[in-house]
Amino acid sequence: MSTIHERATGAATPTDTPAGIDPRGPQLTAALTAVVLAAVLLLAPHPAGVALLAVQAVFFAIGAVAGVQRTPHAWLFRTVVRPRLAPPAELEDPAPPRFAQGVGLAFALVGLVALLAGATVVGQVAVGLALVAALLNALFAFCLGCELYLVGARLRAAG
């Protein structure tokens, strides 16, 4: 266990992706995202809910464009949470959670447009689907957005 950690945090091995991230970072991000999305669902048609969703969309965009290590959530994890945790058993590639943030952004934007256009239920369903993905990530460390990638590739090849 410790040897894996040493190898991962030390000089990056040539075959491995450099600079892995602590997998619990994205999990914290997902937990905070789930709380925000739940609040959006409870507030939704009200402007406060729409504004909250817009803020979440910005967080998703930062994660997707700048990387999951650059979100406010990641900063919170680094400064507050990680110092209290034991070192991770293994580090993870940041590409999958980053891709998932992009999928989250797509759902948040659909929700935002729908809510602004007055299609409240459509917006709420889009937010609800993003919430399912965030909960799966937070509770089970399972990346739904990542799984959609292969399905998408298969569909693209078929069509």
Next chain:
Amino acid sequence: MVERSGRNNRERRSVAPCMSTGAWILVAAVVLALAVGLWRAATDGRFRGTHRVRAGEAAGSGAVPADREAEAVETPPGAVLVAEVGETLGERATLLQFSSAFCAPCRATRRVLADVAGVVPGVAHVEVDAEHHLEAVRRLGVLRTPTTIVLAADGTEVTRAAGAPRKEQVLAALATVE
């Protein structure tokens, strides 16, 4: 004054019914996430059955009518794929792993399978990028990454697991290959 109270009334009316649509969707999302998560936790990495029957049907249906004979002669799709990526089948068995670019558990799976292949004699580990072999992905009916397919010495599928398997699960699956 009048306007403000009117707005308050409207707001109260939309929040008042015992549970709003948003709250129902929230409950549905939590239930769905728990159901999917628990199901996944229970089935991930478990080796069970094969897609041999389905793969056989898919190969036979569109092609020659004498598919029984053709099937017997035809190289198994797993073996074709292993040759395609320039690897060779293990003397006893091959652990064929499908991975993709955005797949967190693929890394752990790679380590487990490479570990097993290093320990058990005659077992090879072959990892392929599913995205670059979509034809094989379709023929073998791979839906998720990681998917691990255990191939016998002749390249036919013995069993498979979707999701990251534990070392004991891989060893138990290999024990069924003979």
